[in-house]
Amino acid sequence: MKKITMPKYSYFLWLVLFISSAFALTIMTGGSIKAIPGSKDAVFPINLNNEENIAGFQLDINYSTNDLILIGIEPTSRLYNATIIFNNQPPIVKVAVLVNNEDSKILPGNGPILNLIFDVNDSAQSGDYEVNFDELVAVNISAIVLNVSDVRGLFRIVEPYDFEFLPPISTFENFTLQESATLPLKFTIANESGFVADESVLVRVYNLSLGIDNIYNASGAGDDYITIDEENSLYIINIHAGQLNMPKGNYDIDVSFDNYQLESVGFEILNKSNGLAKGKQK
Structure with missing residues (x-):
């Protein structure tokens, strides 16, 4: 020593x-x-x-x-x-x-x-x-x-997780965001026992270019929170373009349970004019 x-x-x-x-x-x-x-x-x-x-x-x-x-x-x-x-x-x-x-x-x-x-x-x-x-x-x-x-x-x-982002974020090569619009984010998490519903889930939307972020949890109801739909085996969150002010730049969406990061996806907003933003998944 x-x-x-x-x-x-x-x-x-x-x-x-x-x-x-x-x-x-x-x-x-x-x-x-x-x-x-x-x-x-x-x-x-x-x-x-x-x-x-x-x-x-x-x-x-x-x-x-x-x-x-x-x-x-x-x-x-x-x-x-x-x-x-x-x-x-x-x-x-x-x-x-x-x-x-x-x-x-x-x-x-x-x-x-x-x-x-x-x-x-x-x-x-x-x-x-x-x-x-x-x-x-x-x-x-x-x-x-x-x-x-x-x-x-x-x-x-815990048992290894099977994580999957679902449409639209998993399939759109290009998408359009308006000031009052939302980007629906859906994903599913499962293990050998089936769908995993965990209220400790956190979703972080982070603008890598400007350091702007917003963190969503499952502690409440409504669009500002994550909805756990056990019947359809889904986690759902509506990311508000206006709330985040989503300027041009690169973004990461990170999903975690407690301190364990499950998955991450990135996308890029290419341009924005007259309240309209066009983006492309990275």
Whole structure:
């Protein structure tokens, strides 16, 4: 393992026996994601909800090593200047995070702090696999141990999906959009058990040229949401040209369940005049 020189104050992660406890509650929560056997670079977030500044923490990560392969740990923007040390020696992986100076301490907040990057074995069986945290210790900048708790995460391995975009997006080489018109987007998702109806579905329409996007989910009813038509085995969404202002440029439509991207399709709007846009699927 590469030798890392730690800041003088950060020795407390290894000498915590003399430290008293603080009262503010810190909660570390594992994510919940889906992937299929053979998936690569699946991102499993670890969320940190802390009420006071944190200078470092350490924990053990326990997971199903027969099905999941931990290939890396990445910081989020909440750890902009920190050292991450981990011994990738399953079945228990030990992780320590140390901020490099007092100015880069972890500020109070609630959001992802680390991303675990997993590959899924080709032979992995479908099912729910817990990602557990043990021996969690967190300290503030004064080397005081904080009151911490943890909530295990869930890695769900699912059967491979059969995904298909349906007309018009799958068949139109050219299509016309008016300011008040819509682009009907239909797709179907199935596995060996049949049609998959999953309310975690997200559709992102992204203008690659300008960075304009809109994200649709299935949490409501109407044209601003995804409709799951189980009777006809369809997901349906009407993409409004006026709502997105859809100028000329290249677009991507991405479909995902939780953090797992299912499929993507691209199209290009070639020109637009007098409220009329002509496009071509890429």
